[in-house]
Amino acid sequence: MNDQIFEPGKYLHTLAYRCTPGLVGDTTVHVRRLDTETAKLWSTFTAQCRKRFGKEEAQAPYTIATTVLQVITGGYVFFEPKGASPFLVSRRSIDSDLLRKALALTHGLALGEQVEMIDLRQPPELARRIAQTPEREIALHEHLEGAAGVQPDAPNWLYRSVSWGLAERLAAVPFQLSNGREITLRPDTTGGLVALDDAWENEGGGRYAVCRTAVRLKTLPNVQHPVLLLDSRVSRISSSLIFSSTALAVQPGEGRPVLEVKLNGRGGAKTIPRQALEALGRLEMDYSILQSIKKRSEHEQKLRERARAFKEKLQFPRVHPGQIWPIPAKNYKHPIGTGVGMHHLRLLRAHADAVFGEETQRLPLRQSAMTLPRRPTALETVTAQELKRRKEERERTGSKEPLRSRGSLFPSAESLCISVDEAGFKKLRIACLWYRDETRQRMLQTFCRAFGLDPVGLDTQEGVEVDLYQGRITAVFYYAPDFLRPGRGRDRAEALETLAASLRPRDGILVGSWCETELPHADDFPSIDARDLDDLDAKPQTKAVLARLDVPSQYLMGRGKDGVIESGGEDHPAQMALLDLYRSLGVTDERISNALQSKGGYPVDRIAHVGVHVRQQNRRFGEKGEPKIVITATALVPPHASEGAWSLLGWSSTAPVWRPYRSAQNAFHAHPYPEPSAEMTSYRQKWDGAADMVERALGDLVDELDGVAYTVTVDAQSARRMWDGLQNVRLGEQHAKTGTDSNRSRYQLPGERLGGDAPLAVIRLNTEDEEVPQPVSVTHMGKKEGAEPVERDTSTLLFEVATDFGTPVWLLCNVPRAFDGSGAGRLGSKRTRWEAEKSVQSEDRSERRKGEMPQNFYAMTATEILPIGGPSDAAREALAAMTARLCHQTLFWSDRARYPVPLHAARQMDLDHPQYWREAADAEPGSGDDAEEGEATE
Structure with a gap:
């Protein structure tokens, strides 16, 4: 259960564990693997639903069946009737006759039949085939052995179900706080944990939030086993159900997980899906908790109608939620802040260690050799002797001047002029x-x-x-x-x-x-x-x-x-x-050349660095047509002379020509987002067409670069649907899809078909909190023999993951400015929210204190950096460090960004577009929850 800390250096600790056969023990689940013919029948069912509703994006409402089956089985069930390997997985065995009836009701209700008119003795073929599919009880450990030198390729049902048993084990032991208090955790139907019995309440009373802990199974690049990722967050509880997106519901009976229910309807009319209630009623099942949700929704809608009739402000009773805990769709103003804090996450790590015991295998991460560029805003560097002299002088004179001055936020005027001249x-x-x-x-x-x-x-x-x-x-x-x-x-x-x-x-x-x-x-x-x-x-x-x-x-x-x-x-x-x-x-001042200095290693300062941003803009309510794919790209090009400024080029799918960044952005902003091609109707065609555009753009860029080598940086979340080689399971593959596999993308990696003009390397970034290990602390092992390890709460360094095979992957740790900045309270670093201090009102200003519960508690985040390709291990390490430095030194503000300069600049072109949803672009993350105060905000 150790972190394999042997040699001197700095080691990062995270909430990531290898999911080995020993960790899951003898846990089993019940799986039905649907065949190709059944999947086709579901596609036909979906087409019927689209025709009925007149919407191309309409999906067959299998959530009706899922909700029904959750109530029947006690909660743990996941149904995936689409995709390459459709399945139904549950913790308990599902009676085939009951399953057939539930699916027959789903089918009929979705197509508009009255529930009492649905003939359960003559179910549709779709319901019969799914119910007749053999149900196998499978031990999870059978799919977690892993093969040496191979990326794990476990079935999708495993990733959906492995957390059920692990969450129950974590919930069986109270969560221990530093002061000895024990917190009760309950498993929920998502496979996570929720602390409903110990909800957080604001000082004024009547407003609540709960701690939810995610238990997810993911893969990491070149790690033989799937990886278990833990993380905790604050879920604010709304005073109203009808403006909420989901609800947590406490089921009757012992041993049942907390039910997470998706609510139907528009803002101001959210409720439990009517068809699910009708189906359960026809099946004569106990669905009292769902009925309670319906009754609460009806009561709140009456309050809303009354407020409208009398032109009064809409308000809801602020009482303890009891059995039903509504979760708002958006973060509006709320008297309880976001984030659980670093101390909470360290306690979660200790909790997992205690529960899982000797079967726990953590991922070792060791600091990589990298120096961060000195930012203009950094404190001045002074000797210890000078610092002592200044301190003595300040004490003698009573001065309040800082011991060290901070540099300027802004680039020097001279460097701006150099960049303007270069343009x-x-x-x-x-x-x-x-x-x-x-x-x-x-x-x-x-x-x-x-x-x-x-x-x-x-x-x-x-x-x-x-x-x-x-x-x-x-x-x-x-x-x-x-x-x-x-x-x-x-x-x-x-x-x-x-x-x-x-x-x-x-x-x-x-x-x-x-x-x-x-x-x-x-x-x-x-x-x-x-x-x-x-x-x-x-x-x-x-x-x-x-x-x-x-x-x-x-x-x-x-x-x-x-x-x-x-x-x-x-x-x-x-x-x-x-x-x-x-x-x-497009001004690139001295900060960029400073960040890209190459000191005797791989010459990253003589390479161009391309960032490709991809996003799908879905339609807003009332809009028609297919979702639009937006692609923007930039290229950071080295100067001809060492004292010159780097150039920034831009490109977009609207104006697909490389030109100076300012002109490329203007050409992009002057026109609407490009409409989707009518010829590309399928999902695969759409994204292959997007990859085609990028391939042509990179080919055009080669002519602009005139022999200068280049790298391409992409975001894993958005780009892996275009290039299979970005997916963990496809890493290292040399060829793209064959004509027989319609689910594979046409290209393996960006620029792969350009031959000698292909990118030197592709750098895949992942900033998704659900897929990147959560850092919690750092241990520093000294070089002196017998030296005691030094524990540190945070780090801003780059750490290399000890992979099992292939090339390494790196994590760049980020500390939020609000946590570590000047005057920061570092909330959450020593206490959890359960121990938050209350406000103090006093005539003595020195004794006054803000309450901690309304404030945000901060934690480290991490950016995963994976260079794919490259001529050597040294080159890949240099490219990872270069990417980290371009995250550390940004163009647009004084602190670190989640994306390096080329990808950030490409992404910002899109975020600044006139058609980008401004409320999404300008919103501060975690700013609150006020939807129930009036429907205008919904």
Whole structure:
């Protein structure tokens, strides 16, 4: 059960364990593997449902059957009737006659039949075939042996069911806190754990959240066994059911897991699926808990109707949830913060160790040799002697000056000029468009901070340039309320017409636009339905107008929820907006060359680095047509001379030509997202077509690079449906699909068919918390003999996973700025939420204290980095370190990002597009849960 720490070095501890036969013991599940003919019948059933509902995306509602079977079996069941290997798996055996009846009811109800008219003696062929499929009791350990030198290829049903038994074992032992308190964990039907008996409550009372612990089986690259991943999170509980997406329900009887139920209906009318209730009623099963959900929904809908009738504010009783715990669809304002904190995760690791005992095999991760670039914002480096002298001087004088000063957030003006020169321009002009004087002042104050100007006496005149740096960088301010304010029925291009000539790049002047914006507020437009407020948003409209003028733009929020925003102190939003404007302009300052320095190892500074971003934009409510595939790409190209600036090129599926990043982004933003091809109707055709586009783009890039080697970086989540070689089970395969396997993608890896012009390596990133091990702490083993290990809570270093075969994979640890920044409270580092301190009100300011429960508790995250290909182990390690450094040193703000610069820049092109859903792009993660306060927010 040890972490195999033998040699000196730093070792990372995570919540990841090898899932070996010994870990699962003699646990069994019951599996029905559906044959090809049965899968075809389900496809026919799906087509019938689509025809009935008139929706191409409609799916046969097998959730009816799943809900029914969960109630029948006590909870543990998973039904997957689609895909290459359809199956039905359950913890307990399912009676075939009961299964046939349940599926017959599902079939009939989905196609509109009345429940009492469905003839259970004459079930459809689909129901008969599934019920007649032999049910086998299978021991899980049979599929976990693993073969030496081979990636695990366990069946899908194993990944869906292995956590059931493990979660029950984890729940059988109380979760022990440091103060001796014991927390009761209950297993739930997802295969996880939930602490309903010890819910968290806000200080004012009546609002709740619960701890949910995920128990997932995943694979890691080149690790022989599947890996068990644990993680805990805060699930806020809504005061209303009808605005929630799911509900946790406590089933009657002993030993049954907590039921997670998906709710049907739109916001304000969510309830249990009607067909599931009707089916259970026909089967004469006990479904009292589902009836309770239905009754609560009906009661809340009556409260909603009453509030509407009397034009009152909609409010719901805030009482203990009891048996039904609604979970909101979105994170709105809530009096309990997000995150469980580092201490909780370390206790979870100890809990798993105690439960699983000697069968636990952790994954060893050792620090990789890598130096992080010194960021401009870093504290100055001073000797210990100088630090001591300053401390003594401060104590003597009573000064409160910091012992070390922090560097500038902004790149040097000279490095900006070098990048502008490299782009073929002589001067950079920033056009500031505003309509509130407070926003104009914030822009001006930010320029003063960025360029070291004295704000005293510095002011702006309409259309008159302000010299920011030696006449080579200037700003000019324009009052443009008609262009910028939210509203409808105005011609934005016409409103900008008088300024358009001044904004266009000309005479060697590179122009970028910094604009004021705000989200439309319902109070300002009382006659507009809340659902139509997005149509009044000026930002997407004005961005498209500026893009057509070939002017990159960035936006600064002038008014927030609490009113107009004024300058004062550190204006981080304004500072980040200016940095992001530099990114939109394609400016790559000295921070990039600093991050890509090669010190005697593999020459990553002489290689171009490409990032390819892929996303499917699903339709919003009311929209028609197929989902759209969006592809953007960038290339970070080394300078011809060592003292030159790196260049940033861009490309998009809308304008598939490589050009300077600013122009590529403008060409992308000036047009709608590309419509899907009518010729590509199947899932496989659609994504093969997307891979074709990237292949052609890389071929075109080769001509632009003129012999310079390059790498390609992609995100695993979005890209593996395009390239099979990115999937763990396909790693190391040399050939793409044959004509007989329609489920395989046409390409194995990006650029693979370019021959000698193929990428030097493909770098696969994975930032998905559900698939990447959760870091919890670090042990430092010293070099001196007999030295005691030193334990550290966090790390920002790169660690190499000890793989069983093939090439290594690396984890880059990230510490949230809110946890580790200046003045951070490091909440969750020493206490769990069960031990959170309450607020203290006092006339003595020194004794006052904020309560900890409303605040966010932070933990480390990790980015998985896997270089595929490359000429040697040393090259792959250098590429992993390079990727880590380009995450550490970003273009757009002062701290670390989850994606390296090329992939971030490609992704940001998409997030800034006028058609991107702004509420998704601008939302702060974990900002709260207020849906029940009014349907307008739903």
